[in-house]
Amino acid sequence: MSHLSATETPHPAHAALDLYDTPSLLAALVDDQQRAVAAVQAAAPQLARAVDAAAQRLAQGGRLIYAGAGTSGRLAVLDAVELNPTFSWPPDQAPALLAGGPGAMFLAVEGAEDDGAQGAEDLHRLGPTPNDVVFAIAASGTTPFALGVLSAGRALGTLTIGMANNAGSPLVTEAEIGIVLDTGPEVISGSTRLKAGTSQKIALNSFSSAVMVRLHKVYGNLMVDLRATNVKLVHRAVRLTAQAAGCAPAQAEAALRDSGYRVKLAVLMVRLGLGADAARARLEAVHGDLRAALGEG
Incomplete structure (x- = not known):
């Protein structure tokens, strides 16, 4: 056996x-x-x-x-x-x-x-x-x-x-x-x-x-690469953006709308005063690393 x-x-x-x-x-x-x-x-x-x-x-x-x-x-x-x-x-x-x-x-x-x-x-x-x-x-x-x-x-x-x-x-x-x-x-x-x-x-x-x-999908301990595919996730994206960017929810929501609800882009737009295209180019240049794009890495 x-x-x-x-x-x-x-x-x-x-x-x-x-x-x-x-x-x-x-x-x-x-x-x-x-x-x-x-x-x-x-x-x-x-x-x-x-x-x-x-x-x-x-x-x-x-x-x-x-x-x-x-x-x-x-x-x-x-x-x-x-x-x-x-x-x-x-x-x-x-x-x-x-x-x-x-x-x-x-x-x-x-x-x-x-x-x-x-x-x-x-x-x-x-x-x-x-x-x-x-x-x-x-x-x-x-x-x-x-x-x-x-x-x-x-x-x-x-x-x-x-x-x-x-x-x-x-x-x-x-x-x-x-x-x-x-x-x-x-x-x-x-x-x-x-x-x-x-x-x-x-x-x-x-x-x-x-x-x-x-792979730089997280900033601090925030899930900044989530896909906002429903109302719950849109609200979560607003909270994450406001927290990471240190801004009011209304400003976070406006940046998210302009960025196609991409949290990383919205954070860059608020923190560095960039437009969506400039934020996208800056993020792509550092392979999606938000910390590096913010000059912190």
Whole structure:
């Protein structure tokens, strides 16, 4: 019999889980999630390496290509989708390869995760270049689809990052940068949508947010590259501009209107007394770095 991985091993403390009363059941499930944070903290050095290496590639025009299956793949899709409204990162610069295709986001596609050749084919279809970053995720670290994407990425010279919840798994060892989120056994044996998934969500959020900070999408701790695509975000853009520019909301709103609701441009216009075109040229000259455009960097 093969050795069980940590994520598949029954939790020794909860063998009678189905007999717990409801408060105890919820306590067991919630309390166990604390290990997710600890696992990400332990992986911080590897995550830092991944952030710096990825930011360098993306600054040269590369794409952040996510890949995964099941819960891991869905979390990867979620991270990719959120980069556009939060940081104005173009959707075509963050494609996500999900085993079974886009429909698998809502309905499991049986056997899709076992097709490594399909993973490689899906990546090849994107036409990867050495500036691209392939970030493959699987709780087990052995999912063929994710491994197929990772292997194809390495062969094509992309930066490969593999993240798994089991140490020594192929996804970690075969990637250029391997990240282990050691969350151990699940309260419900093998259900990696629990703390393994939570750790992946934390790690993905932290990784992509840090990359976007490195790519000058944040000024101080303000998200100055958001896309104001609805009323809530327009109000947020006004607040961010007023705070970063040190001006009244009415002045911030006027500058935003003139800049096409680009917070960075509006801040430059207010702080330096520039028109929209001059602000745009100044920002482009420093590759979108608002601090440098303001003469602070």
